[in-house]
Amino acid sequence: MDIATITRSVTGNGERYLELFLKEYVSIFREKVNPACPKCLTEYLHRYKNHFKAMANTCNYRLHAKYENIPLEFGSPILVNNGNITDAFAQKLLQHKNGERYFAQMPVKKEPLFVEAAQLKRVYKKAKQAKKKEPTVKASPDTSVTKPQ
Numbered sequence: 001m002d003i004a005t006i007t008r009s010v011t012g013n014g015e016r017y018l019e020l021f022l023k024e025y026v027s028i029f030r031e032k033v034n035p036a037c038p039k040c041l042t043e044y045l046h047r048y049k050n051h052f053k054a055m056a057n058t059c060n061y062r063l064h065a066k067y068e069n070i071p072l073e074f075g076s077p078i079l080v081n082n083g084n085i086t087d088a089f090a091q092k093l094l095q096h097k098n099g100e101r102y103f104a105q106m107p108v109k110k111e112p113l114f115v116e117a118a119q120l121k122r123v124y125k126k127a128k129q130a131k132k133k134e135p136t137v138k139a140s141p142d143t144s145v146t147k148p149q
Contacts, residue, residue, distance in 0.1 A: 001017070001021075001045075002045075003038075003041060003042050003045055005017060006018055006021050006041070006045065007038075007041065018035060018041075021044075021045075021048075022035055022044075024048075025044050025048055028048070028051065029047070029051075053083060059085050059086050059087055059090065060087070060105070060106070060107035061085055061087065061090035061103055061105060061106055061107070062082055062085075062103065062104045062105035063080070063081065063082050063085065063102055063103060063104060064101075064102065064103065064104045065104075067102045068081045068082065069081050070093070070102065072089060072092055072093070073092065080093065090103070090106075
């Protein structure tokens with residue numbers, strides 16, 4: 001919806017869209033609103049729309065601002081930006097020469113669990129061997145502590 005529809009229209013039940021929108025806005029953002037200010041209403045609507053756009057996009061990649069609306073491939077009509085980026089689009093962009101430069105945020109690559117487990121076993125073995133090689137200090141009978149009298 002646009003701001004004109006929200007401010008002037010009513011539902012089939014006779015409720016104003018403005019009232020419904022402001023109730024929804026307050027329930028999400030937990031702040032006071034000024035329904036008499038047209039500039040404020042426009043800001044509320046813009047913030048509300050951005051909130052739901054951010055929630056809808058679950059992609060782990062984010063483009064740098066200077067690469068917004070970059071063509072997906074040479075001659076492609078698809079322009080990729082942070083609003084429509086998907087993991088598949090990001091993978092295609094990464095295939096470009098030096099494709100990592102496009103991204104401000106990329107997911108951290110995790111190794112499979114069996115690789116992590118093998119690494120942990122190696123670290124454990126090394127620690128165990130190092131502990132065996134450490135010289136142990138034995139208390140000799142000559143170094144007993146005597147009590148003061």
